[in-house]
Amino acid sequence: MKKRILTILTILISALTFACDCDDINPILEFYSSEYVFEGKIISKVYANDSLTYKVTFDISKHYKKGDYPKTLAFDVTAEEEYTGQWTSCDWSAKKNQTWLVYAYKYKGKLTFSGMCSNSKVIDYRPISLREQKILDNGNSFKIENYIFEYENGFNYCINVTDINSILEKGKIKEYKNQTILLNVSIDSNGNLKSVTRQRELIRKKDSIFNLTTKIGDANRNPITEFEKDAIELISQVKKWEVKKHEKTGINVPYIRHIWINYDLKTNKWGYEL
Template sequence: MIRLLLIFIFLAPFSAFSCDADPPPVALEFLKAKHVFFGQATSKVYAKDSLTYTVSFTVEQHFKEGGSLPETLAFTLPAEGEITGSYSSCDFGVLLGRKWLIYAYTYNGILTFSYYGSNSKPTESLDAIPKQELEILNSGHEIDYRNIIFDESLLKSPTAVTYVGPSPKIQLHSLLTHIDNTKYRQTSRLTFENFIAGIDSSGNIMELFIPDRRAKHVFQAVYDVQATVWTPLKELSSLQFDLLQALKASGQWKPARFMGKSVNSQVFFQVYIDEQGKVTTSAFY
């Protein structure tokens, strides 16, 4: 319970995917999408069993270059609760004649889109799209994932953009077995330290440090993808120094992956030493 509380205090809230999940960064959803377009729903036909409907959009503008740019795109979606009699918090419907901005992607070989956990939305005109989002869409061909530091703590739904964080190739706690808590004159029953690790796309450790809890952190954005910038703690206790040196011996990590591609990232984790001297590490965030 204590460990969970410490993690909660130190880290920002994390959101697993749910129907009320915040949308991912526009730049990342743009890269994931097969088509990003603005168009109008011009046809809506329900299946015979009324469990699904197929909606066709007439495309007014494509934002994603390359490949085919069809004038119409069709999607088969679950029918609304008022049609099926079965309601869920994930229900959404497309009204005939309504205009939408859609980020369409392929799932299990089928082209689809979602309203929840996505930037897809009904909108009357391009002028109604938020300015920053429209700027990213208009320059989408310039988005380079290699310029982004992926910070999982700020990705509202990592799975929504097919992101998997980095991981050490060896168990970190195995590097800390020699740490003897008793020699550091620790007075608390539980000793813990926060760590930030920056891992490049090759799995190399770019930085590994203990953040200064007294210093205010800031956010750095590339496109609309944010990463937290922490201030390293300058004055280390002997315990902090020994922990840091031991962890730096972890060598190469498995790099984070976005859409199957290796990317630069940073992760947060904690090291605990209990009153018996047992050393454990938290999950990575």
């Protein structure tokens, strides 16, 4: 019995260890970046001569994204491990007669989709959630420039333009009780500093449909310490940051960066980490 339990635990741990590592993608951002978003049934699945790929063709019953509305779309997909001889934890497959919700996008100039690390999925036995359905129904009204972004994929990575070290060198020298703090830096769509907020006091107001941040504020619930006050004063002088753009459309968006500020009592120097 103990041996059986140990075997089961080993299998579970192995499954967790090798599970496909995917970041959650907000459906509206995938919708926004997709060429087509549709519901459709796979009416054919044909393997290539070498069996390393196969072509699936969808009979489309409903388009969600504005544009042209083809009745069918076909995609070339990497074949299953039994044909390729290569297995990864991110393997997936599509089968004839399955009904899918598909977010189709272009990769290297070719239209494709994925059943892994995407919101594309089989909907025969597990229907679209009410939350995602609401996003799909309202997706064409989405304006990306109206939201504030943080960690989401699909944007360039931004850093400061104003030199932070030169500002920190002018910081006050004191015997601070606290010597480290995580701050939120709010940047507008032109790369200009808007505000600096303590992480634990940050308030996000989110859109009820797309679950993206529309406004931020400072709760001001805890007394601000002398160290925190001086740290905020210093970072508030970092006025210029790189502009954040949506990679596909090139549209500028406002965003939040998180920055650790510390003070070394031994060297009496300020430091930071983005």
